[in-house]
Amino acid sequence: MRQYGNPRLLAPNTCNRYNASPMTEQSQFTLPVRVYYEDTDAAGVVYYANYFRFFERCRSEWVRSLGYDQRQLAREHDIVFVVRGVSADYLKPARLDDLLSVHLSVVDVGRARATLSQRVLRENELLVDGTVRLVCVSAANMKPKSIPDWLRAQLEPRS
Amino acid sequence: MRQYGNPRLLAPNTCNRYNASPMTEQSQFTLPVRVYYEDTDAAGVVYYANYFRFFERCRSEWVRSLGYDQRQLAREHDIVFVVRGVSADYLKPARLDDLLSVHLSVVDVGRARATLSQRVLRENELLVDGTVRLVCVSAANMKPKSIPDWLRAQLEPRS
């Protein structure tokens, strides 16, 4: 997976960054998302909180692509992933009718937690660059719980 | 509480309607609501679905003003009100930074249901005129259930 935090790659306008650091890594999952009126605000752009909704749609479809859905993980495996922390850099705004792609790649998996890189692009232009930290908890008592091996194997970053 | 149905204050194209159905009832509850970026869309106005969020904030604060909260009604009295139907006429748009007042009055109460009139005004200008039909259900099985007399007495329209 690419190293995207390299400060040398960061340039004020962010353009160089993505030229200089071609997207050689794999995104482990990508979801197309269309921008509708509901997503925008009076400034004419996507409202900043709504990118986290796009991130979550992407995570949900990723889990589904692995063969699970979240209700089933909770009911049959007593597993819920809760968001423990997020960050996002807003580089360029998305607008009404834009077709975006929302990307997810696993950065790190621990005993009971995982860190994801999540990004929003329009064509090859990076709009939002985010990180989401998840904790695996028991659906029954909401206490942290080890990610089972069969699931961990599917989550791990690809090299 | 103020009388907000004064037809002279309504736009010409809505006058007849309100003359034909004179507003003799009073608004039983009013909640001030400020418009933030989250409420608006790229057309520069409040997104049409979001008025229903304002309606629901108003209903929640109305129930609280009667001395209950919704979690308590569910837990202690096995009562949940669910929305069975809505309608809304959008007369004029609200905009960023507007201070709105959201009004509620009970139109009709049946054995297990109630109909509310809900309106959004900016000063004396009627922006949205809505109706919400609620059904009282059991929190345990979600089946319709009579509104208890002690609660019905508080809900009934004032004349």
Add this chain to the structure above:
Amino acid sequence: MRQYGNPRLLAPNTCNRYNASPMTEQSQFTLPVRVYYEDTDAAGVVYYANYFRFFERCRSEWVRSLGYDQRQLAREHDIVFVVRGVSADYLKPARLDDLLSVHLSVVDVGRARATLSQRVLRENELLVDGTVRLVCVSAANMKPKSIPDWLRAQLEPRS
């Protein structure tokens, strides 16, 4: 496009209603919508206002399927459709992870307005039955404006 109004497929308590008003028209456009956490509320179901977001996604994709997008209609043709009124009956709740289909059919087209029937189904089960009234306005001054003939031809109900 599929016929979704077959009364035999509707739940028993909704049959009479749809027999009384037989669905002879066809759904002119259908959009699949997945239910994510963002759409649900603490009652475990899709929040009532959010069905209007689904309705609008469906209208936007329908316009796109006709060969336009909304920014282009505004910029090149000085046309914006604004919502003048809505109604919805909530028959059954949708839940997290449900795959819904959102339907649209044109009921009526006037000089400067159109009425749409919009529905949400899960498989063959009707969950929400709504109506949306639109007015065609000038993007420049927001005053009502005739729907141009070339567009009206595409909007009209199919028989």
Add this chain to the structure above:
Amino acid sequence: MRQYGNPRLLAPNTCNRYNASPMTEQSQFTLPVRVYYEDTDAAGVVYYANYFRFFERCRSEWVRSLGYDQRQLAREHDIVFVVRGVSADYLKPARLDDLLSVHLSVVDVGRARATLSQRVLRENELLVDGTVRLVCVSAANMKPKSIPDWLRAQLEPRS
């Protein structure tokens, strides 16, 4: 305004963290926010993206408390603040009917940017601890622009 960083008031598992980074600054602005159904999700808690809506309501009311509104800043002073980055740690969940307080304090002000600490508390319990980075841009061309001195004086952290 109250001192909310008192480590004794924080839950045990968050103490060390705040001891390590002592909160000597005061909260410059606090907004009470009630949790409604619209804010929650099917997990029974406030949806993670919605805390950013609460943050923005707080910023908007803070600007208003300084004597401005955002439309006026744009129109009369050609100033818009855009969000360049955010982060949030989710420590404990908020639930339906909770009365929260949303806090804002200025951490740092640069030529054309400002960093805010934003927090959500329920009574003395810290639920969400966030940071928002703003850039001041021209409303006309959206390019970065120096924060005028008269405004900077009002933004600066209080010691």
